[in-house]
Amino acid sequence: MSPKLRRELTGLAFISPWLIGFIVFTGLPFLRSIQLSFTRYDIVRPPKFVGLANYQSLIFDDQVFRNAAVVTLKFAIISVPLGIFCGVILALLLNANVRGISVYRTVFFLPSIVPTVATTAIFSWILNPQIGLVNGLLAKCGVTGPAWLGDPKWALWSLMFMGLWGVGNSMVIYLAGLKDIPNYLYEAAIVDGASPAKRLFKITLPMLTPVIFFNLVMGVIGSLQYFTQAYIMTNGGPEDSTRFYALYLFDRAWRYADMGYASAMAWVLFLAIVVLTSALFGTQKRWVHYGS
Amino acid sequence: MVTTNKGSKLFTHIALICLSIPAALPLIWMLSTSLKAENQIYTGANGASFSLTSLIPSPMVWANYPKALSTVPFDQYLKNTLFLCAVSVFGAVLSSSIVAYGFARINFKLNRPLFGILIATMALPGQVTMIPQFEVFRSLGWYGTYLPLLVPAFAGAPFFIFLLSQFFKTLPEEVAESARLDGANEFRIFAQIVLPLAKPALATCALFQFLGTWNDFLGPLIYINDTSKYTLAYGLQQFMSAYGGQWAQLMAASIVFTLPIIVLFFFAQKTFIQGIATTGGKN
Incomplete structure (x- = not known):
């Protein structure tokens, strides 16, 4: 065997676990999913080709779909920037050189490692309209709290507040970004007499933009697929106010055994993710500063 | 951003303490609830009768865990x-x-x-x-x-x-x-x-x-x-x-x-x- 051929085969042998897994669990399912999106299919009987019918009814007829898309976009548009804002503020505060900083850091970080299902249990409890902590505290201040998860006006906001509780995760990423900013930039700015506010807006935030961009992209992709919390806490209600895209897709697939329709929905979601992320990458040049 | 002056340090502490409350309270409340008797849960947190002492379970019901x-x-x-x-x-x-x-x-x-x-x-x-x-x-x-x-x-x-x-x-x-x-x-x-x-x-x-x-x-x-x-x-x-x-x-x-x-x-x-x-x- 020539050394060249040998190298080819060794390389392929090393990556073979992934390559086989990719073909069986991702590659073929990917193609199959395109095919299924043009069929009516209940997984028991063989799929029946229906052409563009699934896509047609998605776009023109399905009010639930339209509502789910709106709910999901609204959630992404509000919760992602809100999470970035709070994460950056926390990281800036934690980057200060004050006593007990590691205690504070632990306090803010711990909620983000609480498993999702436990978080939903905690928030279902503290947001309980009658005997929950939040409305108890509000009542102390003379305010009658809403029914939160039970109120169509507040349910989506409740999930956003709950998401903010886990902001410690991205806070850690911002904190690492802050530590990477070279000190000489600040030293030079201080010599030039730049005020703290000026240093924040001219050095710290611009230097942090790559990390902010990363969290923005990941946040958008994640929130378009938001599922578990809504499935457990509201199951789409009340009045469809938290019927997220992925939740409706899941119901279509597993509750109504409408696999063709669900596949079409998955493809619309995939396209939406591709379009939104490329749009975000397109804005990159204007506000994200790489290197120095 | 290295904070050096005393005033801004104090401000940082106050801000961090205020923000710690919503971060920590759900976990503390979870722990406290897990040790409470049913009747304390249903009376303690209700509207006007709610108070911070209701954070402390009395009596401590460890039996909630095995149950x-x-x-x-x-x-x-x-x-x-x-x-x-x-x-x-x-x-x-x-x-x-x-x-x-x-x-x-x-x-x-x-x-x-x-x-x-x-x-x-x-x-x-x-x-x-x-x-x-x-x-x-x-x-x-x-x-x-x-x-x-x-x-x-x-x-x-x-x-x-x-x-x-x-x-x-x-x-x-x-x-x-x-x-x-x-x-x-x-x-x-x-x-x-x-x-x-x-x-x-x-x-x-x-x-x-x-x-x-x-x-x-x-x-x-x-x-x-x-x-x-x-x-x-x-x-x-x-x-x-x-x-x-x-x-x-x-x-x-x-x-x-x-x-x-x-x-x-x-x-x-x-x-x-x-x-x-x-x-x-x-x-």
Whole structure:
């Protein structure tokens, strides 16, 4: 065997676990999913080709779909920037050189490692309209709290507040970004007499933009697929106010055994993710500063 | 931004303390509820009678814990979850590191295009492959078993492969080269020279795979139909929907589910923090 051929085969042998897994669990399912999106299919009987019918009814007829898309976009548009804002503020505060900083850091970080299902249990409890902590505290201040998860006006906001509780995760990423900013930039700015506010807006935030961009992209992709919390806490209600895209897709697939329709929905979601992320990458040049 | 003057330090402290309250209160409230008697839960927090003393359970009802754990067989769920975690951590770390070595250190023809595909798969939402994957597993007769949750781990996780290959690329070529001249084959170089150097990166992968499996809800939701095979995450959700009003027990069960992760955090703080800082966090 020539050394060249040998190298080819060794390389392929090393990556073979992934390559086989990719073909069986991702590659073929990917193609199959395109095919299924043009069929009516209940997984028991063989799929029946229906052409563009699934896509047609998605776009023109399905009010639930339209509502789910709106709910999901609204959630992404509000919760992602809100999470970035709070994460950056926390990281800036934690980057200060004050006593007990590691205690504070632990306090803010711990909620983000609480498993999702436990978080939903905690928030279902503290947001309980009658005997929950939040409305108890509000009542102390003379305010009658809403029914939160039970109120169509507040349910989506409740999930956003709950998401903010886990902001410690991205806070850690911002904190690492802050530590990477070279000190000489600040030293030079201080010599030039730049005020703290000026240093924040001219050095710290611009230097942090790559990390902010990363969290923005990941946040958008994640929130378009938001599922578990809504499935457990509201199951789409009340009045469809938290019927997220992925939740409706899941119901279509597993509750109504409408696999063709669900596949079409998955493809619309995939396209939406591709379009939104490329749009975000397109804005990159204007506000994200790489290197120095 | 290095804060030096006293006034701004004071301001930082006040801001951090104020923000700590909403961060810590849900956890404190969870702990306190888990130790309360039913009647304290239903009277203590109600409207005007709510007060901060209601934070302290009196009497302390430790019995909530055994009660919660016997209402639903959480010990069985714990065993199931630990089993899944152990096998999938082993599978994911082993295969991801092998694959990463191939991409990072062996210059074969399809290396670059295949690595490109690997990166692209990370952007593919799970919803696209969810249904056909179900078909594959069902036709193999794996529905209702743990195999759909375990076998994919042995194909390596794209994110870990990426992470590890970035790490392997930073290692100097000389050591491997001299071993190669001594007649060591590529797998021995990987297993005996490169892998031991990668321990911190492997620990990061192991931790995140563990957390991912511990937390996984959608997987068991789709593939597990037998109560004796439930995981903690899935079992807790089932408990929630079956015993909705039993707040003390629900909080006790949630703590049992959360505590191992918190303990793990205190033992492996560095791996957690650096892992999130380099990988971007939870899966």
